Amino acid sequence: MSVVPMTTTPIEIEPPVSLWRDAWHRLRRNRLAVFGLVIVVVLAFAAVFGPYLTPYDFLSQDLNSRNMAPSLSHLFGTDDLGRDVFSRVVYGTRTAFLVAIVVTFIAVLIGVTLGALAGFFGGWLDRIVMWLTDMTMSIPNLLLVVVINASLKSPITSWMESRYLATLNPVYRETIWVDFLLVFGSMALISWPPYARLVRAQVLSIRSRPYITAAQALGLTNRIILMRYVVPNALGPLIVAVSAGLGTAMVLESAFSFLGVGVNPPTPSWGNMISDGLRVWQHYPHLLAAPAAVLGLASVAFSFLGDGLNDALNPRGAK
């Protein structure tokens, strides 16, 4: 073996560092991002375990203690049916997370698939996907959601009731799931285009990089190239977008619930709580302040986290 051997280089003293771990180190050093992350984790915890830990059940009414201001026994006070606002806000966290995660998941699934295919194969596929994206983005979001809700909710609910009466199958009794389904569906429908565009742009940029040509030269199939070479490298901006997107989805859900086309009472959502609180804020400001503050906090936390992820994953001057 006559090749000049490599002398020991410093990197051999340290363990291998993937780009992800590198990014994590950078993220940890960013105070705002860490703050956002902590808030998000706390809220997530509240969403999962909160309702089991709150002092009161979010539905139980105490008509003797209506509209009470915040106190030691009711941290955020009570609403006009005597329900503990704190417990309702906590449950609202679960609603918010549920909707945000499911909606974003569906939107990302659709968006990434369409965007990756469009970016990688180009041609007529690209044109169709772009047309779909443009179409969807040009319809006003609210209008679409309202129309879907208005046109589909009653027929589906009535159909479920009739089926229940016919079969007595308890599945058909949970009409609350119709609520959620319609909310998820319509929100996912308006949320996927930005992800598709983002991924498409990423894929277009990655597609022309030498390591993709190298993979082609090795004879690898398009499927392998897409999945092992293209998508992993497109994840960076996608992660940032998802983080911000979760925050946006939460605000969106609140907005729709506020307007009555999202989650309906008695299921607590920050949105419908804000709606209720708005009517009487001059008399009972805590009814508005509590859900609004938490919504604001959540939105800001996701925003900081998203920014931090952006800096961590796309550092300037990265090798």
Next chain:
Amino acid sequence: MMAAQPLMRIEHLVKHFHVRLGAFGERAATVHALDDVNFDIFEGETLSLVGESGCGKSTTGFTLLNLHRATEGKVIYQGKNIVELDEKAMRPYRRQLQIVFQDPYSTLNPRMTIGEAVGEPILFHKLATKAELKDRIATLLADVGLPPRFASRYPHELSGGQRQRVAIARALACQPKFIVCDEAISALDVSVQAQIINLLLDLQQKYGLTYLFIAHDLAVVRHISDRVGVMYLGRLAELATREELFEHPLHPYTKALLSAVPEADPAHERSRKRQILQGDVPSPLSPPSGCRFHTRCPIAMDICSKAVPEWREARPGHMVACHAVTEGLLG
């Protein structure tokens, strides 16, 4: 070293790119990257292609491997014209025809470890079982002078020279017969270039490889080649054995090119009379008529702007495309 039957025949190869120009892409134009390129590559040899920007040498390398689809012409390998093959039919050939790219910093997937990058083609082409894989990777890394523990490292932890070695190992993993080295050392430091050149020569000996070496550094080309082809604006100007080309260059462009190469000898450099070509290389979007070099050629004649010179054998094994040579005025 050279068999009678060529490993690869390139016949009348043409590659045009259709581009859109203008701020809104309103003008369609054609880049004449390659026009009527003909040559053979023999097994076990190192054939170099040299030339300046826009000459089409990299395009040639890519087109030979069907990474660009040729516009016209044939690339005959093992009796088959691979230009005609679709991607699926091409796949088995890809294993045998490999390429090492210029930029070591973007040639490796940043999200894969070195071991994964080198192991991928081995597994894909079923050249080893999963059990044998680790050893194969270690052997390949050792072949290119890297310790086996580099297999768990990521590209960004390696230097440019080390990454290029990985790229070579990856190409070798396919057990190829033919490797295109597309400016494989141009982006490296001088002292690292020397290491990689030595490595390529060693590997050629060990595995009986054939190289198409694309470069612009004539000193390196002289060192490593058996035969050298000079390209200008998409056409071959001259092709000969290394000795012939460097000692008896015939084409005026080759002469100017050789004259422009600096030598590490101050006294020689100070006293030499350089043949400096006037003007710039024309754009491949609108190449000159006739002989494409006529706009800068010190001995251009009337016919040079009118007719494309014939590609003929001026001396044994020495091909040139130049009217002056054809008419016996040179060489």
Next chain:
Amino acid sequence: MMMANSIRQEPSAKTGERLLDVKGLTIEIETRNGPATIVDGIDLHVDKGETLGIVGESGCGKSLTMLSMMRLLPNKIKVTKGEANFAGRDLQKMSNSELRRVRGGEVGFIFQDPMTSLNPVMRIGQQLAEPLIYHRGMSKAEARKRAGELLKLVGIPGAEDRLDAYPHELSGGMRQRVMIAIGLACNPQLLIADEPTTALDVTIQAQIVDLVKDLRDKLGMSVVWITHDLALIAGLVDRINVLYAGTVVEDAPVDALFANPSHPYTQGLLASIPKLSDERSTRLSSIGGTPPEPGRRPKGCPFAPRCPLAEAICHDRVPTLEGLNHDGAHRVACFVAQRKLEAA
């Protein structure tokens, strides 16, 4: 080894007066783990009328050293010690307004990549005129006229007509000529060229080298030419400084350097250049290993870990530049080379 039997025929007008005098310059970069040294107490000088070549590979600090002259260093990189004297004044201590007058006015700079060094949205005539108006107080009309003359001087055909062209309309070679013209615009005493031909084709490179030689002789400038290509500057410069890991390891007149390279790194560099006179496939000698990273300079001589001649003392103490001859013109920073001389 090459025999230099022709001494440099046309010595440029050297008066021995130091135009640029750098002493003990240290440049550091802010890293995660504190400051790391890139350039370590470097000494170099350029005499009036002299052409100096600075040779080194990537990461050796050659560009940074020159950029630091003009205080053009990027954000996290700073000069922490030493001085850089230009015509007797310390550039590091000058006020900003004084420095601005020096930049472009007395020191011209040619950057490596003409693609990114020219303003893409400004016509080249304008870019040429700016230093003239600012440094020489010319009027717009005068500056435009002079710009046309400059373009002609650097060999751009149809000069006056090209004044209104944008950079992207010109080829790489043309753009580099424009860069040279801008660098020369105010007749600077010193021209610093940072790898100006690396991005160019070899025939264009030959044109540019010829051009700079010509202009230098015509205008009597001092020139610093930074490159990684020893062969390129062999016929261009009077003296060469070889840089490694931020220090000058050898400083010699050009003929002496090629005839008698004394530092093992210089020897390695020269040996790894394939020469047209080589036989085919002789093994190129190469230098094993890689240069040290900024934060990990070894104790002692920075080249010692890779040096085939390294001895115990080399890993322990940093060698300083010492003269090999009586006149001190050829200096090396190497214990082994210096010891050889004493023994001789």
